[in-house]
Amino acid sequence: MAKTALxxxxxxxxxxxxxxxxxxxxxTVHALVRDPEDGRALAxxxxxxxxxxxxxxxxxSIEAAIQGCNALFLNQMPTPKDGAEAAEAAAIIDIANKxxxxxxxxxTTxxxxxPNVKEHLKGQSLAFAILGKGDVEDLVRASGLTWTIIRPGFFNTNFIAPLVGKMFPDLLQGKFINSYGPDKPLPLVDPDDIGAFVAAAFQDPERFAGKIVNVVSEFEPVPYIIDEIEKASGKKVEVHYRTDEENEEEGKKNVMVAGQKTTVxxxxxxxxxxxxxxxxPLTTLGEFLKKHKDAVVP
Incomplete structure (x- = not known):
């Protein structure tokens, strides 16, 4: 059987x-990219x-890219527009079938x-980013294709450049301001581990067919995360845990703060x-930071 994936x-x-x-x-991998001349695409x-x-x-463009493929990695950005993510996925699934x-x-996520995610997210600004993916999961299950759903944890790439500037901008100046608290374990995952699970699923569809697979490399609290960042960077990091009042105020205007609360x-x-x-094999945060040492801040 041909082994070609989009x-x-x-x-x-x-x-x-x-x-x-x-x-x-x-x-064989068909990699869908917006700009083939971008450095990441060229890599x-x-x-x-x-x-x-x-x-x-x-x-x-999906129709052209998917020609000759017998496998599809479906990975979307969430959108606040009601139903938009599901509509986009429905079109892609239809193309894949044809x-x-x-x-x-x-x-997904x-x-x-x-099981009570809809109730727990009611009224939260970030609800669309999670519930939209639930809608797409339903479409995938009903697609008629052999399917596997991957639910990954919090990407370790959020702690290094360039994403750290968006996720934890204060870390660029040596301060980690967060809403997690000191004793709550976070579901950390190396995106390369996600890749390994996806490849395994495509390699062995019978084993992974119809499965929902959690992909978490480890659960660890903030003190562990900071200790690993300090070891990798060689610099001290000041930690500040937001109070309930700060979380309430910041969460209204900063979707990243609201997102931190959903990770706990x-x-x-x-x-x-x-x-x-x-x-x-699962990768620890320390191992991940060692692989990406040049991107570790501060």
Whole structure:
């Protein structure tokens, strides 16, 4: 059987991880990129990916990129426009079916493990980013394709350049301001581990068919995270935990603060023994930071 996969949003953290893992497993990868001349896209080309210019909002570009593919990595950005993410996914799934794709792996988000997620997110500014992915999960299940759903944790790439400037801008000046608290374990994941799980699913569709797979490399609290950043950077980091009042005020105007609150407590819904049972090696934060030492701040 031909082993050719279309990887959507290929220059993102997950897309890069998936592309690398599939190429390592001797797959042909069609990498959908907006700008084939962008440095991130060229890096994928240099390791063997076939670049396909396009955008998820342009069905004709998806149709062209998916030709010859029997697998699809479906990975979307959330959008606040009601129903937009599901509509985009429905169009992509329809194209995949018509093109003869057999297996779709869809990456969503860990908070969907919470059976009461809709109630807990009611009125929160970030609800669309999680519930929209739940709507797409429903479409994937009903697609008629062999499907696997991946629910990853909090990306370790958020702690290093360039994303750290958006996620934790104060860390650039040596201060980590957060809403997690000192004792709440966070679901950390190396995007390369996500790639390894996706590649494994495509390699063994019978084992992964119809499965919802949590992908978390480890659960660790803020003091552990800061200790690993300090060791990697060689510099001290000041930590500030927002008060309830600060969380309430900042959360109204900063979606990143609101997002931090949704990351707390997810250990209740993940069985790490089950994650390990897939037999895929998991990367610690320390190992991740060592791989990306040049991007560690402060």
């Amino acid at each position: 990887v959507l949003r290929a220059t993102g953290a997950q897309g890069v991880g998936v592309t690398k893992a599939l190429l390592k497993a001797s797959w 994928l080309k240099n390791i063997g990916a076939t670049l396909k210019q396009g955008d998820l909002s342009e069905p004709s 093109a003869g794709v057999k297996h779709v792996v869809h990456s 860990l908070p969907l493990n919470d 407590g997810l250990e209740r819904f993940v069985d790490m023994d089950e994650v390990r049972s897939w037999g895929i």
